[in-house]
Amino acid sequence: MLDPTQLSRMDALIPAPVHARPDPAADFAVTAATAVHAADAAASVGEHVAEVLRACTGHPIPVREGPAPDGAITLTLDSAVGHPEGYRLSVTNRQVTLRAAAPAGLFAGVQTLRQLLPAVAGPWTIAGGEIRDQPRFAYRGAMLDVSRHFYTVAEVKRFIDQIARYKLNVLHLHLTDDQSWRIEIRSWPRLATYGGSTQVGGGPGGHYTQEQYQDLVAYAASRHITVIPEIDVPGHTTAALASYPELNADGVAPALFTGQGNATGFSSLATDKELTYRFVDDVLREVAALTPGDYLHLGTDETHATPEEGRLAFIDRVLPMVARHGKTVIGWHELLRSPDLPVSAIPQYWGRERSDPLMAAAVAGGHRVLLSPAHRVYLDMKYDLSTPIGYKWAGCIDVADTYDWDPGTYMDGVPEPAVLGVEAPLWSETLNSYADVEYMAFPRLAALAEVAWSPWSTHDWDSFARRLATHGPRWEAQQMNFYRSPQIPWIS
Ligand code: NGO
DSSP: OOOOOGGGGSSSSSSSSSEEEEGGGGOOOOTTOOOOEEOOOOOHHHHHHHHHHHHHOOOOOOEEEEEOOOOOOEEEEEEEGGTTTOEEEOOSSSSSSESSHHHHHHHHHHHHHHHHHHHOOOOOOOOOOOOOEOOSSSSSEEEEETSSSSHHHHHHHHHHHHHHHHTTOOOEEEEEEESBOOOOOSSSHHHHTTSSSSOOGGGOOOOOHHHHHHHHHHHHHHTTTTEEEEEEEEEHHHHHHHOOOOGGGOOOOOOOOOOOOTSSSOOOOOOOOHHHHHHHHHHHHHHTTOOOOOOOEEEEETTTTTTTHHEEEEHHHHHHHHHHHTOOOEGGGGGGGGSSSSSSSSEEEOOSSSOOOOHHHHTTTTTTEOOOOOOEEEEOOSSSSTOSBOOOTTOOOOOOHSSOOOTTSTTTTOOOOGGGEEEEOOTTTTOOOOHHHHHHHHHHHHHHHHHHHOOOGGHOOOHHHHHHHHHHHHHHTTTTOOOOTSSSOOOO
């Protein structure tokens, strides 16, 4: 394997761009005189790149409108670029020009530009050359389970920043489960105040007020990330059942649950009680009102405690509620056990088989799908048997396992056009702190990001491993707690 220290920064990008032509003679020096030029809809991304440059160089880096002189970094909207998340970046000794059809493309280009700066210390030059780039899949997601363990608003924002750097554009928040309910619902206040009051192991837990949640959604939007809230029903609902006795079939509230282990799929909403549907509708209405994005995730996984007839009736009644609140349903792939789903409903596959008749039938019927095969992208699996946290029911998953699969050909009967995208879920039963989140997420999320963004023609493990090695010093500079996989020739 080639020495990663010999890579030019333009050859070290993750995710790999569609096309890059490095020009080592064309590095651009960021100086005290450098300004960013960006007008109108480009201005907020202009401010973002200026902040990045101020933080590393200490120079003032003003953001200006109007024609750019030599020596400037210019961000322009240009419909000729085509793809709304695509961009063109040109770096010469005299100027840096970033063009995109929409602000999301400019933002993606700025994440590239960040990686063209040195990892930790000056002189602050942007590596020279030309890049043309756009994503392979529209949906590039990470899921954070804030239910099994609670993470603060500041920690979730740090996660948003970390995934944005790798051009992920979806944060799926698993907000409710047996162990807790983490989002304030004003019509059912005990969900959060009581149902959110603990976590695995019995710690104090916590919840997001609606204002805090909106702040998170807005923060994510400023990084061109859509937040998808998951309200997991009808199973995985002990926290709700503990908060309101009347939601239980026998009217008796169970105790709060603070265990983990194999304790999935043991609770259920009472699918034959009318009150259950008023409850779900109230929750979905409030959550939809906090959600600018198109999707609501309804869970629907592991309904082992729900009689099948009740489960079917429940899905039949609840799916139209989501539509009434103006949203499209995503559910774990168990959703496909319901016949006659609206074709807009999106199953998220978390199985380990490459062949699943229900997935193939759904695609044949026009559904688009999300792929999260557990033995590839479940970030809560151990890296190897010595990993102190995590599960191993889907196997140990090192970086190469997350890297080496092609979503476009992965499942029988699921061709690339049917794949809306990919997502790596991070379940948190065993993650006691945000440092644990980072340790399980990185470097595997960087591998997932390349699978999601880069064309298959660029896919190459040796190249990826070499490029990834150069990201270690960047992560150290950010005080990130990542796993130093022995598969990677880390620098330093
Ligand atoms: C399963 C289960 C989750 C667990 C996770 C642990 C799905 C979709 N439901 O994945 O409740 O937390 O495994 O790996």
